Amino acid sequence: MINNIKPGNPTESLAADANSLNSLRSAAATQSPESLKGAAKQFEALFLNMMLKSMRDATPQDGMFDSPQTKMFTSMLDQQLSQNMAQRGVGLADMLVRQLSSSLNKPLPTDEDGASALPLDIPLANTLSDLDKSRLVQGLANAATYDSTSSQGGSKRKGGQQRPAHVEAFQNRLQADAEAASRITGIPAKFMLAQAALETGWGKKEIRARDGSSAHNLFGIKATGNWTGKTVDATTIEYVNGVAQRKVEKFRAYDSYSEAFQDYAKLLRSNPRYEKVLANAQDAHGFAYGLQRAGYATDPHYAEKLSRIIRQSLSA
Numbered sequence: 001m002i003n004n005i006k007p008g009n010p011t012e013s014l015a016a017d018a019n020s021l022n023s024l025r026s027a028a029a030t031q032s033p034e035s036l037k038g039a040a041k042q043f044e045a046l047f048l049n050m051m052l053k054s055m056r057d058a059t060p061q062d063g064m065f066d067s068p069q070t071k072m073f074t075s076m077l078d079q080q081l082s083q084n085m086a087q088r089g090v091g092l093a094d095m096l097v098r099q100l101s102s103s104l105n106k107p108l109p110t111d112e113d114g115a116s117a118l119p120l121d122i123p124l125a126n127t128l129s130d131l132d133k134s135r136l137v138q139g140l141a142n143a144a145t146y147d148s149t150s151s152q153g154g155s156k157r158k159g160g161q162q163r164p165a166h167v168e169a170f171q172n173r174l175q176a177d178a179e180a181a182s183r184i185t186g187i188p189a190k191f192m193l194a195q196a197a198l199e200t201g202w203g204k205k206e207i208r209a210r211d212g213s214s215a216h217n218l219f220g221i222k223a224t225g226n227w228t229g230k231t232v233d234a235t236t237i238e239y240v241n242g243v244a245q246r247k248v249e250k251f252r253a254y255d256s257y258s259e260a261f262q263d264y265a266k267l268l269r270s271n272p273r274y275e276k277v278l279a280n281a282q283d284a285h286g287f288a289y290g291l292q293r294a295g296y297a298t299d300p301h302y303a304e305k306l307s308r309i310i311r312q313s314l315s316a
Contacts, residue, residue, distance in 0.1 A: 037093070040092075040093035040094075041086055041087075041093045042086075043092070043093065044086045044092045044093040045082045045083050045085075045086035046082075047092060048081075048082040048085050048086055049078060049079055049082035051082075052078040052081060052082060053075075053078060056074065056078065068312065163313075164313075166202050167197075167202065167313050167314070170193070170196075170197060170202050170203050171190075171193055171314065173203075173257075174193055174196060174218070174257055174261075175189065175193070177257050177258045177260075177261040178190075178192045178193050178196075178261060180258070180261065180262075181261040181262065181264060181265040184262075184265040184269065185265045185268055185269060185278060185281065186278060186281050186282075187268070187278070187281040187287065188281070188282065190310065190314040190315075191281070191284065191287050191310055192261065192264070193314055194306055194309040194310040194313070194314050195219060195291075195306055196218035196219060197309055197313070197314075198302075198305055198306050198309055199218060199219055199220040200218055206218075207220070207232060207234045207251050207253075208232070208234070209232045209253065210232075215230075215232045215234075215251060215252070215253035215254065216253070216254040216255065216256055216257050216259065216260050217232075217251050217252055217253060217254060217260055218257060218260045218261070218264070219260065219264045220236070220251070220297070221251065221252050221260075221263065221264065221267060222249055222250060222251055222252065223250040223251055223252045224250075227252055229252060229253065229254075230252070230253035230254075231250050231251060231252060231253055232250070232251055232253045233248055233249070233250055233251075234248070234249065234251050235247070235248050235249075236248075236249050236251075237299075238298050239298040239299055239300060240298070242300055273294045273295065274290075274291075274294050274296075276290050276293075276294070277290040277291055277294055284307055284310040284311060285307055287306075287310075288302075288303040288304075288306040288307040288310065289303040289307070291303065291306070
């Protein structure tokens with residue numbers, strides 16, 4: 001285990017060794033060039049890790065082979081990749097060192113690969129006092145202690161677990177409409193939010209008209225039966241005898257997400273096949289598997305996916 005910061009390779013133990021982080025904090029108080037470069041490298045690695053996580057968030061991760069374990073190992077891989085990239089450098093750390101080192105008398109350690117990849121010359125150091133510089137170095141060191149989930153943004157859940165930013169944004173946007181539908185159906189708002197998330201990929205794969213406008217159809221409800229409202233044609237995946245097939249179907253279109261929740265509530269209350277779903281509405285497992293047994297979706301893994309979102313992403 002590494003207990004000291006190595007000026008030549010300060011990201012070697014990023015977020016993996018608490019002792020090295022404590023050493024970095026202690027060194028930051030001295031305003032030494034080694035601690036400045038170490039903190040800047042740590043910050044660069046953190047920035048790269050956040051970038052990788054943003055890229056992961058833009059990719060759906062609810063496939064058949066996705067699980068909490070695969071996501072954990074992917075997070076570990078991203079952390080290692082960010083450390084490796086920071087060791088080579090993308091220029092951010094060098095820029096921070098240049099701008100914050102004008103008041104230091106000791107020579108700064110240099111990277112083996114030469115000059116910064118970002119030749120910026122912002123006179124930041126000239127506007128900061130020595131005390132401000134010390135505080136900024138300390139802040140960069142503290143930033144390295146963020147765990148893999150806190151760098152995504154979002155709010156804390158019970159037990160200190162972090163809620164991803166895209167989940168938080170999705171819930172905040174639709175919470176009021178979900179609660180209104182909950183008062184009608186008795187289904188907890190988070191269960192409906194989870195189903196909307198599953199159907200739309202957390203809002204990233206909404207059903208859209210040809211002009212690109214949203215149909216506000218959060219629940220994948222098709223325009224069958226006596227539906228007389230607006231419709232849009234969209235490609236969807238249907239499972240026939242367990243085999244996925246791509247089809248073009250006609251879906252209901254709404255003027256707002258509020259209308260989508262209202263129509264969803266009306267559908268479940270008026271259709272007899274969903275009686276057992278409403279009867280087990282307070283249990284996540286019963287709700288998810290009740291929808292599948294009632295024929296809400298043809299995906300054989302629909303209930304499993306929905307139940308997992310409720311438990312893992314939208315739990316209190």
